[in-house]
């Protein structure tokens with residue numbers, strides 16, 4: 001099984017950025033947990049982060065072309081704005097699970113809507129970085 005974890009803007013600052021909301025783990029910490037979990041199931045895992053919408057779109061397209069079986073995607077703030085990312089998810093025949101560290105529904109109004117969720121298998125929000133593990137397990141254990 002080939003899995004991809006994608007992270008959007010500002011998640012490269014995890015651990016330093018508003019730790020009261022996003023926690024003290026770094027993105028490297030999250031990557032290490034994801035890689036370790038995938039290895040337990042003999043699955044291949046790529047873990048990527050970009051602050052650029054177009055690069056995330058390119059990676060979604062490449063995932064289909066390269067035979068990725070499932071994508072765990074934290075789109076960051078693009079969650080709330082990006083029709084282009086929504087269209088990219090709709091365009092590929094690869095299941096995507098949307099993950100948010102914080103509970104977007106308990107935060108500012110503008111974070112309550114996801115432009116992407118309707119094109120995803122499901123959404124995990126507010127469970128901290130554990131959400132990445134849960135999303136991966138959905139692919140690994142189904």
Ligand SMILES: O=C(O)[C@@H]1C=C(O)[C@@H](O)[C@H](O)C1
Pocket residue numbers: 009010011074076077078079099100101102103104111
């Ligand atoms: O909780 C998260 O992981 C999401 C991460 C971000 O960077 C925010 O812009 C989203 O609104 C929430």
